Amino acid sequence: MSVLEKTRAPEQPPRAAREPRITDEHGRRVRVWELALRYVLLLAVLALTIGPFLWQLSTSLKGPTEDIYSSPPTFLPGDPTLHNYARVADTIPVWDYALNSLKVATANVVTNCVGAALAGYALARLRYRGRRAATLAFILAMLVPVEGIIIAQFTTMRDLGLNNTLIGVVLPGCIGAMNVLLMRNAFLNLPYEIEEAAFVDGANVWQRFLRIALPSVKGTLAVVAIFAFMGAWDDFLWPLIVLSDPSKFTLTIGLNYLHGTFANDERLVAAGTIIAVAPLIALFACLQRYFFRGVGEGAVKG
Amino acid sequence: MALSGTSRVRRQLPTSPWLFAAPGLLVISAFVLYPFVSTVVNSFTDRRTLIPGRFVGLANFRELLHDDMFWTGLRNSTLYVLGVVPLLVVLPLLLALLVQKNIPGIAFFRSAFYTPVVASIVVVGLIWVWLLDERGLVNSLLETVGVGRVGFLSDQWLLLLSAMAVTVWKGLGYYMIIYLAALGNVPRELHEAAAVDGAGAVRRFLTVTVPAVRSTMVLVGALSSVAAFKVFSEVYLLAGPSGGPAGEDTTLVMLVQRTGTGLSGRVGYASALSVVVFVVTVALMLLVLRADRKEDA
Numbered sequence: 110m111s112v113l114e115k116t117r118a119p120e121q122p123p124r125a126a127r128e129p130r131i132t133d134e135h136g137r138r139v140r141v142w143e144l145a146l147r148y149v150l151l152l153a154v155l156a157l158t159i160g161p162f163l164w165q166l167s168t169s170l171k172g173p174t175e176d177i178y179s180s181p182p183t184f185l186p187g188d189p190t191l192h193n194y195a196r197v198a199d200t201i202p203v204w205d206y207a208l209n210s211l212k213v214a215t216a217n218v219v220t221n222c223v224g225a226a227l228a229g230y231a232l233a234r235l236r237y238r239g240r241r242a243a244t245l246a247f248i249l250a251m252l253v254p255v256e257g258i259i260i261a262q263f264t265t266m267r268d269l270g271l272n273n274t275l276i277g278v279v280l281p282g283c284i285g286a287m288n289v290l291l292m293r294n295a296f297l298n299l300p301y302e303i304e305e306a307a308f309v310d311g312a313n314v315w316q317r318f319l320r321i322a323l324p325s326v327k328g329t330l331a332v333v334a335i336f337a338f339m340g341a342w343d344d345f346l347w348p349l350i351v352l353s354d355p356s357k358f359t360l361t362i363g364l365n366y367l368h369g370t371f372a373n374d375e376r377l378v379a380a381g382t383i384i385a386v387a388p389l390i391a392l393f394a395c396l397q398r399y400f401f402r403g404v405g406e407g408a409v410k411g
Numbered sequence: 412m413a414l415s416g417t418s419r420v421r422r423q424l425p426t427s428p429w430l431f432a433a434p435g436l437l438v439i440s441a442f443v444l445y446p447f448v449s450t451v452v453n454s455f456t457d458r459r460t461l462i463p464g465r466f467v468g469l470a471n472f473r474e475l476l477h478d479d480m481f482w483t484g485l486r487n488s489t490l491y492v493l494g495v496v497p498l499l500v501v502l503p504l505l506l507a508l509l510v511q512k513n514i515p516g517i518a519f520f521r522s523a524f525y526t527p528v529v530a531s532i533v534v535v536g537l538i539w540v541w542l543l544d545e546r547g548l549v550n551s552l553l554e555t556v557g558v559g560r561v562g563f564l565s566d567q568w569l570l571l572l573s574a575m576a577v578t579v580w581k582g583l584g585y586y587m588i589i590y591l592a593a594l595g596n597v598p599r600e601l602h603e604a605a606a607v608d609g610a611g612a613v614r615r616f617l618t619v620t621v622p623a624v625r626s627t628m629v630l631v632g633a634l635s636s637v638a639a640f641k642v643f644s645e646v647y648l649l650a651g652p653s654g655g656p657a658g659e660d661t662t663l664v665m666l667v668q669r670t671g672t673g674l675s676g677r678v679g680y681a682s683a684l685s686v687v688v689f690v691v692t693v694a695l696m697l698l699v700l701r702a703d704r705k706e707d708a
Contacts, residue, residue, distance in 0.1 A: 168541065256641040256685075405589070
């Protein structure tokens with residue numbers, strides 16, 4: 110192994126001069142065969158992860174006369190058409206459902222950002238009796254598995270008269286305990302001196318919060334916003350339980366209904382799923398680094 | 412002057428910090444902590460959605476022991492943990508090693524591998540329902556290569572395995588990112604020393620990489636086992652609301668949802684089921700963390 114490397118070593122510098130130098134994360138050169146193997150594996154995994162989405166897209170674009178069950182399969186639609194998307198809108202009020210999802214997701218973003226920033230600041234910076242108890246309450250709330258309390262959440266919503274409303278969909282997760290703790294950590298990581306100086310200069314707590322602390326944690330706030338949006342847009346179990354009136358459905362519940370009622374119409378269901386997933390993929394494409402950052406921060410806490 | 416006077420007074424008011432924390436505390440109290448307590452309390456009653464219910468002691472739990480559906484659900488949720496967790500601990504680590512090196516286009520691959528995480532479980536579930544359909548893509552390919560068609564979604568066990576595959580497929584990218592962060596902290600000197608000693612790639616993986624990211628593997632094990640035990644959507648979508656042939660693919664959370672919701676929902680009994688979900692979830696966490704500590708000793 111090491112002998113091989115030594116004999117090959119002399120011819121490396123000239124090649125490196127011709128090609129762009131490809132190095133690993135430590136700045137060392139990557140061998141060609143290893144590189145080729147890596148790309149082969151990467152492409153194989155790519156086919157596995159993205160392939161199913163593309164197959165769904167392809168199915169949704171195939172017209173009523175095209176065979177979608179052929180063997181061997183035809184991957185590209187012979188005569189692409191948007192006909193199935195129009196049919197989805199004729200079958201279920203898909204744009205109303207999309208609007209409901211958008212309302213729920215937007216409300217979830219606003220309440221989580223405002224609520225988590227305020228509470229996180231209170232836990233990190235403000236001094237008062239009971240701060241430790243308040244922190245503990247959020248930690249406990251984070252540890253409670255949602256699936257274990259949905260029945261009680263459902264009865265609570267009934268008692269409040271909010272089941273079968275979009276407000277009822279938003280309320281239970283509208284200020285997530287984990288988001289509060291994320292914001293708390295972000296505030297704790299800020300140097301305290303600046304706020305102390307502002308305090309000495311007579312800035313009150315709102316001024317310190319809004320003008321000094323909040324602008325410094327914009328990154329974490331963006332993470333909270335994105336995960337709140339994604340969480341609400343993708344959520345299934347809770348809206349399934351709380352919504353029973355088809356006119357109030359969100360997109361995921363509408364899709365489930367579409368699948369349950371028109372399971373044999375694969376083109377129709379495919380078009381519906383593409384409508385539901387496209388906005389999030391677009392959002393992800395634009396804001397990738399916050400998505401990745403959120404995984405890191407969430408995992409450390411979780 | 413008066414203004415600065417009031418602001419100084421307000422700064423000292425003890426209510427202000429509580430004002431900041433109040434919305435958050437109110438929400439988690441009303442919609443997380445109270446429901447948690449009320450779940451435990453309800454599990455000792457015969458409450459129904461429209462009927463207040465009386466204290467019945469341990470009757471719900473005694474009924475559980477004789478409820479075949481409960482054992483089916485417990486079995487399936489447990490099998491889910493056993494099937495999914497090893498794959499979700501190992502595969503994303505390998506994937507992270509694959510996308511770790513900064514070769515051209517790697518950012519695209521990382522994002523592409525993460526895409527299933529972004530998609531709603533409903534979208535993912537329905538995509539796979541169609542892929543695994545009797546006449547779907549997977550069966551077309553299997554027929555083309557001469558294996559013949561497989562009833563992934565009609566057999567009780569194949570259904571459960573298919574749902575597990577969907578869970579793994581959707582989770583790969585998420586845990587890959589967690590591992591990627593951990594791999595960045597593995598000291599390069601260790602790899603070099605091992606390479607100098609003549610250790611091949613597999614050996615270096617087992618003797619350098621795995622010990623270095625072991626705490627992350629434990630974290631992934633804990634996160635994925637808790638999530639796997641609470642599985643609902645994948646099985647609900649693949650097997651249908653009633654849980655596949657004769658309900659044999661029902662998971663514990665599906666049973667909670669089916670028993671406790673709707674106008675005739677048996678809230679008390681569903682709460683007892685939920686208590687089992689709590690207990691097993693906590694036990695799983697402790698088990699994984701204890702396994703970690705044992706390896707330390």
